[in-house]
Amino acid sequence: MENKAIRVRFAPSPTGPLHIGGVRTALYNFLFARHNGGKMILRIEDTDQNRFVPGAEEYIIESFRWCGIEFDEGVGAGGDFAPYRQSERKQIYRQYADQLIEKGHAYYAFDTTEELETMRKELEASGARYTSYNQESRMKMTNSLTLPNEEVMRRLSVGDPFVIRIKMPENETVKVYDEIRKEVVVDSSTLDDKVLYKSDGMPTYHLANVVDDYLMEISHVIRGEEWLPSLPLHVLLYRFLGWEEDMPKFAHLPLLLKPDGKGKLSKRDGDRLGFPVFPLEWKDPKTGEVSKGYREDGYFPEAFINMLALLGWNPGTEQEIFNMEELAEQFSIDRVGRSGARFDPDKARWFNHQYLIGKDNAELAKDFALILDEKGVTYRDTTYLERIIELVKERVNFVSEIWDQASFFFEAPESYDEKTVRKRWKENTGALLSEILELIKAAEPFKRDKLHDTIASYLEEKQIGMGQVMIGIRLCLVGSGTGPDLFTIMEMIGKEETVMRIEVGVNKLG
């Protein structure tokens, strides 16, 4: 056990798009595997045929491909333990359920949905401590514990629907160990007789995950905190199946919480606060409803991963920017926190900004060119785009925001920011600009430094402050009171365009 090869799995259910909490769980599994030189496995848990959503599995695989989480084995990757889709493993579960029955750790139950509902209501009404199918109620139900053996056999042979339930031991102290929370002790009498095998011939999650983790030689189960309450059940299953020696270690990750208020992060929060909760855009095949994705919102996969990695884990140093290799190198389960992490959209944007400013201008220019093409904006050449990006990259969080900061490099302003005009366009500004326009026309070469020196010395001579005139020119060229160095803008858009914009501006603003 101690020297067992490291094998971890991410086991999603293909019931819809993958939530970022799920991506984080997968990420931690992946980092753990990489850190320890182990294998990362993708297993699809599709034991509930009713909840199957077409396209979900493809979505999951595409999401991981996008953000750089790789699988060594599993659906889409193959491997020695195939198949990795539980629906394709259907026939292997029954024997283990039967084994449990033989050993007296499980039993057949024939109760209908209505009967179960009635039982629950009666227990609730009576104010009972537990309202579930358990050691207190099972002897009042229709199952192989209460029925004569011949009757059980008869029902089975005529094909009556049945489920197989675990026979939870009474008053047994179950000690389980979680790598993050340490020892957790539970009394088995507080646990219920969970269904292990469904009437449709499929196992439930509880049986399937134990059987598959054992068969696939999983060494560590790293999953969401919502599974912690069923850990005692799983541990008992390993014990009853005789696999306790080979039982994987467990680590239950804290939840991702909503940015404000209470509770776990949901799709609703994203819609309400304007950030995605899914890695990729998702269109619901039934309703046609579209949910935003990090990819489509312009996040870099590296930024997305970096942000997620730090939501619940930290290296104990002051480093905040990590690539996948660094994360894998430094990751360890004992530095995963115990409490839920509130998602912060602001910090997500900040991470993207960090990656954006660290990228090559050429690379960003490629993405920006795509946006320009979409807008139908023509441009000189990629060198021009790269120069623009160098000037504005510090000011944006996303490539898509570059246009907002740089549109004036491509087209003259159509309007002038009113507030700036009111505050900064004085009576004599027009006249002043007309004088400076002559200097601009005469500037040779039409370069940043030359323009700066010419205008600066002229203004000095006339005892006029730079600020008084520069805002006016900026208004003409940019349309607002913001933006990068003005002389650089002039040089880049060229003399002809500069002159024209100033003439138009002076004309319009007076």
Place this chain on the structure above:
RNA sequence: GGCCCGUUCGUCUAGCCAGGUCAGGACGCCAGGUUUUCAUCCUGGUAACAGGGGUUCGAAUCCCCUACGGACUACCA
């Protein structure tokens, strides 16, 4: 209701396991600086040990109780 887990600045968190630091960093926010403007950037500031009991010379750190929060409680995963 039952059961389990959790609780350090507004947020992510370090520190806790092996009690002794002005409780550290980052995001946000605020202020100042730089600049022709805005943004960036730089500097500084703001702000936390949920509460109460113990144990101890000394507790964010160990123990107990309370409160609050969350997960789970399906023939869903």
